[in-house]
Amino acid sequence: xxxxxxxxxxxxxxxxxxxxxxxxxxxxxxxxxxxxxxxxxxxxxxxxxxxxxxxxxxxxxxxxxxxxxxxxxxxxxxxxxxxxxxxxxxxxxxxxxxxxxxxxxxxxxxxxxxxxxxxxxxxxxxxxxxxxxxxxxxxxxxxxxxxxxxxxxxxxxxxxxxxxxxxxxxxxxxxxxxxxxxxxxxxxxxxxxxxxxxxxxxxxxxxxxxxxxxxxxxxxxxxxxxxxxxxxxxxxxxxxxxxxxxxxxxxxxxxxxxxxxxxxxxxxxxxxxxxxxxxxxxxxxxxxxxxxxxxxx
Ligand code: 13P
Ligand code: SF4
Numbered sequence: 001x002x003x004x005x006x007x008x009x010x011x012x013x014x015x016x017x018x019x020x021x022x023x024x025x026x027x028x029x030x031x032x033x034x035x036x037x038x039x040x041x042x043x044x045x046x047x048x049x050x051x052x053x054x055x056x057x058x059x060x061x062x063x064x065x066x067x068x069x070x071x072x073x074x075x076x077x078x079x080x081x082x083x084x085x086x087x088x089x090x091x092x093x094x095x096x097x098x099x100x101x102x103x104x105x106x107x108x109x110x111x112x113x114x115x116x117x118x119x120x121x122x123x124x125x126x127x128x129x130x131x132x133x134x135x136x137x138x139x140x141x142x143x144x145x146x147x148x149x150x151x152x153x154x155x156x157x158x159x160x161x162x163x164x165x166x167x168x169x170x171x172x173x174x175x176x177x178x179x180x181x182x183x184x185x186x187x188x189x190x191x192x193x194x195x196x197x198x199x200x201x202x203x204x205x206x207x208x209x210x211x212x213x214x215x216x217x218x219x220x221x222x223x224x225x226x227x228x229x230x231x232x233x234x235x236x237x238x239x240x241x242x243x244x245x246x247x248x249x250x251x252x253x254x255x256x257x258x259x260x261x262x263x264x265x266x267x268x269x270x271x272x273x274x275x276x277x278x279x280x281x282x283x284x285x286x287x288x289x290x291x292x293x294x295x296x297x
Pocket of ligand 2 (some may be wrong): 081084170253254
């Protein structure tokens with residue numbers, strides 16, 4: 001299977017991009033593994049004819065928006081992100097009417113239509129930098145209310161309004177104070193993703209995107225309790241075999257686990273499932289993603 005996938009990649013001039021939460025056997029066959037921001041940056045740079053995104057729908061959509069003339073496929077069509085579904089285009093339009101002076105910052109974990117209605121997009125790697133770059137005092141920020149709280153804490157001079165108020169990721173909000181206590185008993189550091197509840201963020205030693213965790217874990221150091229999707233700890237163990245990383249066994253993103261090696265092979269062979277978006281949505285969303293890329297990581 002692996003040899004076939006490698007041969008198909010070469011024959012089709014394809015690039016395989018995988019998120020840090022993908023199963024390790026998929027990561028091992030990918031040309032790029034990274035967080036949402038790194039995947040977006042690399043998607044823009046690729047010269048491949050075919051881009052296969054092993055992740056969830058919004059990641060494949062971002063790759064397509066940045067490569068409108070290339071074929072972008074996702075091996076499993078219904079690999080979505082429940083967080084993205086918290087925010088609808090109507091919510092953004094209504095909030096803009098209520099807060100005409102506010103800027104609208106939309107997290108990458110959102111639909112293409114939501115991105116098209118934003119002023120600028122962000123990921124967890126650059127949310128603080130993106131918001132800090134804006135002149136507006138009031139910021140409508142969605143759909144993750146915990147990431148919004150993190151940005152608010154980092155930038156107290158801004159007024160961050162979460163849109164909608166309770167948007168969240170079920171994987172990250174599954175981390176509790178009992179997990180903090182258990183991690184403290186084991187010793188070492190707690191490193192959490194900013195999608196975790198604010199009280200978990202406050203108890204953590206470091207808050208980082210998945211790419212930030214990869215960079216932050218480099219070198220020697222004490223054990224890490226990794227408060228994000230459990231595959232992240234597996235990836236860190238592969239990258240840094242000398243270090244100890246603990247995961248929470250039931251912190252699983254079901255959608256990230258839908259893609260198998262057989263699905264990847266079929267996606268390369270049949271060039272499916274192609275991401276199709278309207279030209280208008282792509283053009284408007286590209287502007288807001290490119291504004292984010294100009295701000296940087
Ligand atoms: P990162 O941008 O940190 O990879 O996060 C994406 C995500 O879906 C977190 O759950
Ligand atoms: Fe979406 Fe949460 Fe899965 Fe990330 S971990 S893709 S935010 S459901």
